[in-house]
Amino acid sequence: MAYNPIILSITTFIFGLAGAMYIFSWVFHREGAGRWATGVTLFAAVGNLIGILMRWYESYQLGSGYGHAPLSNIYESLVFFAFTISVIYLVVERRYQNRIIGAFAIPLAFFALAYASFGTSSKISPLIPALKSNWLIAHVMTCFVGYAAFALAFGVSIMYLLKRGNDESAATGVIGRLPAAAFLDELTHQLIMFGFLFLTAGIITGAVWANSAWGRYWGWDPKETWSLITWFIYATLLHARLMRGWSGKRIAILSLVGFSAVMFTYFGVNLLPGLHSYGAMGQ
Amino acid sequence: MMNDKTKVTANYLDSLWKFFASVKLTVVVLLSLAVLSIIGTLIPQNQSPADYFKAFGPFLFQVLATLDIFDMYHSWWFQFLMILLVVNIIICSVERLRLTGKIIFTKTPKFNLNNYRQQKQRREFTVTGSAGSVVEAYRRYLSKSFRYCRVLEQGQGFAITAEKGRWTRIGVYGVHLSVVILLVGGLIGSLYGFEGFVNIPEGQSIDTIQLRNTGLEYRLPFSIRCDDFDVQFYASGAPKEFRSKLTILEDGKAGIQKEIIVNDPLRYKGINIFQSSYGKTNLDPHMAGAPEDIELSFRSTVSGMIYNRKAVLGQPVQIPEGMGKLVVERYEPDGQFRGMSIGPALLGTLTPAEGSPVPIVLAMNFPKFDMMRKGDVVISVDQSTAAPKTAYYTGLQITNDPGVWVVYVGFAMMIVGCMVTFFMSHQQLMVEIQPKGTRTAVLVAGKANKNKIGFQHKVNRLSEKLSMNDGRLS
Ligand code: HEM
Numbered sequence: 001m002a003y004n005p006i007i008l009s010i011t012t013f014i015f016g017l018a019g020a021m022y023i024f025s026w027v028f029h030r031e032g033a034g035r036w037a038t039g040v041t042l043f044a045a046v047g048n049l050i051g052i053l054m055r056w057y058e059s060y061q062l063g064s065g066y067g068h069a070p071l072s073n074i075y076e077s078l079v080f081f082a083f084t085i086s087v088i089y090l091v092v093e094r095r096y097q098n099r100i101i102g103a104f105a106i107p108l109a110f111f112a113l114a115y116a117s118f119g120t121s122s123k124i125s126p127l128i129p130a131l132k133s134n135w136l137i138a139h140v141m142t143c144f145v146g147y148a149a150f151a152l153a154f155g156v157s158i159m160y161l162l163k164r165g166n167d168e169s170a171a172t173g174v175i176g177r178l179p180a181a182a183f184l185d186e187l188t189h190q191l192i193m194f195g196f197l198f199l200t201a202g203i204i205t206g207a208v209w210a211n212s213a214w215g216r217y218w219g220w221d222p223k224e225t226w227s228l229i230t231w232f233i234y235a236t237l238l239h240a241r242l243m244r245g246w247s248g249k250r251i252a253i254l255s256l257v258g259f260s261a262v263m264f265t266y267f268g269v270n271l272l273p274g275l276h277s278y279g280a281m282g283q
Numbered sequence: 284m285m286n287d288k289t290k291v292t293a294n295y296l297d298s299l300w301k302f303f304a305s306v307k308l309t310v311v312v313l314l315s316l317a318v319l320s321i322i323g324t325l326i327p328q329n330q331s332p333a334d335y336f337k338a339f340g341p342f343l344f345q346v347l348a349t350l351d352i353f354d355m356y357h358s359w360w361f362q363f364l365m366i367l368l369v370v371n372i373i374i375c376s377v378e379r380l381r382l383t384g385k386i387i388f389t390k391t392p393k394f395n396l397n398n399y400r401q402q403k404q405r406r407e408f409t410v411t412g413s414a415g416s417v418v419e420a421y422r423r424y425l426s427k428s429f430r431y432c433r434v435l436e437q438g439q440g441f442a443i444t445a446e447k448g449r450w451t452r453i454g455v456y457g458v459h460l461s462v463v464i465l466l467v468g469g470l471i472g473s474l475y476g477f478e479g480f481v482n483i484p485e486g487q488s489i490d491t492i493q494l495r496n497t498g499l500e501y502r503l504p505f506s507i508r509c510d511d512f513d514v515q516f517y518a519s520g521a522p523k524e525f526r527s528k529l530t531i532l533e534d535g536k537a538g539i540q541k542e543i544i545v546n547d548p549l550r551y552k553g554i555n556i557f558q559s560s561y562g563k564t565n566l567d568p569h570m571a572g573a574p575e576d577i578e579l580s581f582r583s584t585v586s587g588m589i590y591n592r593k594a595v596l597g598q599p600v601q602i603p604e605g606m607g608k609l610v611v612e613r614y615e616p617d618g619q620f621r622g623m624s625i626g627p628a629l630l631g632t633l634t635p636a637e638g639s640p641v642p643i644v645l646a647m648n649f650p651k652f653d654m655m656r657k658g659d660v661v662i663s664v665d666q667s668t669a670a671p672k673t674a675y676y677t678g679l680q681i682t683n684d685p686g687v688w689v690v691y692v693g694f695a696m697m698i699v700g701c702m703v704t705f706f707m708s709h710q711q712l713m714v715e716i717q718p719k720g721t722r723t724a725v726l727v728a729g730k731a732n733k734n735k736i737g738f739q740h741k742v743n744r745l746s747e748k749l750s751m752n753d754g755r756l757s
Contacts, residue, residue: 129522129545196701197698200701213557239313
């Protein structure tokens with residue numbers, strides 16, 4: 001009997017509650033609810049971490065060959081993704097003392113974990129030989145920290161577009177309470193730099209892993225190529241900021257495009273012809 | 284004096300230079316790379332022409348083939364974009380170093396004090412104590428966290444200029460250079476390296492492999508022999524581990540040996556040999572290796588009892604009831620007995636408790652074969668051993684890439700460069716101290732080239748600290 005999927009599905013609901021509280025606090029301007037939401041998010045993040053550690057422990061209980069760090073399949077990576085989103089969000093909240101961002105960030109952690117819990121299999125399966133590598137752990141961790149930062153940048157860019165889409169001076173109420181556009185723009189940039197560093201590290205650790213498993217660091221397979229496409233998009237964004245006439249709005253749109261590429265790298269690549277099939281290479 | 288013609292050429296060159304130095308070009312090239320890369324993920328690459336022909340029909344096939352779409356990441360136009368990127372990076376870096384090199388590589392940084400005095404976010408407060416004592420206390424405090432710290436006299440008072448992190452401005456050049464290094468490393472690999480594969484049945488050796496891109500044969504400077512291959516499965520049927528025992532043969536002599544598994548290759552003379560796949564060969568029994576677990580049964584003709592024992596080649600097995608010991612010495616895929624072919628057989632020696640050793644022939648396909656010897660014990664090979672053993676071939680990926688270390692240097696440089704560029708900044712601070720009546724007026728202002736909001740927070744905290752205890756900082 002494995003307990004980790006139970007802990008993690010309960011955590012899903014806690015994230016859902018926290019997200020709802022952040023949204024409530026923002027829409028109805030109740031700061032008290034926002035403070036509670038922070039506590040609930042912290043609680044969910046701890047639950048998420050316990051779920052991950054529990055899964056790690058339980059994999060070793062299943063017998064020889066099963067034990068591994070829980071970063072090897074879509075369920076495990078989504079769980080880690082949700083955890084990272086919540087941690088990065090909490091750091092941002094603490095640093096900038098703003099809880100409205102939570103209304104755009106925590107729902108993403110909720111969706112990630114909900115999809116993991118209810119859309120994918122939580123069965124622990126043993127690792128096939130190609131996945132037995134410490135580079136794999138480094139690769140998945142760095143990629144998902146990067147993806148989580150991009151997810152938050154996505155949320156903040158939506159806030160930016162809401163804020164700028166309305167005439168800023170006239171905007172009051174729900175839109176008016178959003179942080180200043182300049183702040184949101186700067187925060188997007190910070191998050192994207194952070195994400196870009198980790199995506200770069202993720203692509204590099206993936207390349208080093210491929211080189212240690214198959215003797216080639218780059219093979220243009222669709223998954224690799226899509227992570228590079230994502231990287232090109234965010235590199236474009238970092239440079240577009242330097243160009244005159246590229247206002248925050250276009251940058252925010254590029255951030256949405258970049259995050260769609262992240263999602264496609266993650267989920268969409270499996271729909272493409274010619275799958276990334278480890279172990280079957282070389283035939 | 285320039286004549287008109289050289290002027291036109293100079294202008295022309297100048298605008299060409301500007302074009303290649305522009306960030307606009309960067310954005311266009313990076314976006315084009317992103318969008319065009321998608322094509323190769325929609326159309327599987329490097330399949331056989333026949334498959335493409337079938338999928339696209341003659342006309343579209345011709346068009347796509349002309350555009351190199353079937354191997355697009357090596358096409359002239361994709362490589363052209365990468366060259367454009369490299370040229371853009373180099374010219375842009377040269378241009379910026381020309382303009383900002385003086386800022387980066389200077390011993391005495393310039394501070395335009397009036398800029399700081401007029402800054403919108405500047406902090407101002409007054410403290411007691413003379414300007415002279417305050418400036419000394421501040422200088423000591425600031426020099427703890429700023430490497431460069433100078434006091435300038437300004438009329439009746441002083442200005443402290445301080446800065447750190449000037450070198451971090453180089454970080455972005457490191458990132459850009461790393462892109463060039465990566466591409467150079469990739470080029471070295473594609474010019475001087477190779478990537479191929481080979482399948483070796485157990486017990487055999489090869490010295491030619493098939494190259495992956497061209498399908499041509501390639502001769503290695505040595506031979507590889509697969510001594511043994513072994514695969515283990517999980518209960519689910521998925522492979523758990525597969526390993527090959529390989530020997531390198533040079534000039535017919537056996538050299539180094541290694542058991543390789545996925546993720547742990549054999550590297551020899553710059554050539555990497557990776558375990559990548561395996562398969563079953565439908566071999567004739569000649570090719571099959573010796574059985575790994577030999578299950579023997581011993582039937583005593585005296586008591587009628589049957590004993591099952593495991594045997595290993597070359598090691599003695601004690602036979603119960605004190606009937607001596609048996610050593611299985613050899614496996615013969617095509618055994619002969621008195622000129623008759625008996626199929627796969629084990630050959631050994633039985634040493635009875637008393638008497639001299641006798642040779643033993645165990646025909647694996649004929650369990651009663653040993654009865655013919657009419658000894659005290661009838662030995663037969665269990666059917667689980669005798670069952671035809673599956674013979675495997677090991678699938679090896681064989682590569683050589685002299686550019687890989689260049690690429691790794693590029694990787695390291697890119698990570699370090701990004702960390703420096705993103706999270707460190709060149710920070711400058713100006714603190715002006717002027718006597719004001721009986722008190723001393725202080726102005727604090729700073730600027731950073733990155734993360735301006737974060738640095739302003741830092742300046743605010745710093746000025747709070749400086750205003751505490753009336754400037755005595757204790
Ligand atoms: C794949 C290629 C490239 C990568 C990965 C790359 C990466 C970067 C990164 C990470 C930054 C820092 C951005 C920031 O601080 O927000 C940057 C800045 C910059 N890049 Fe690139 N870059 C590339 C190509 C180019 C090219 C071709 C040019 C040529 C014009 C260029 C010009 C610049 C400039 C002018 C800056 C601003 C430097 C500064 O803030 O002082 N980059 N680049």
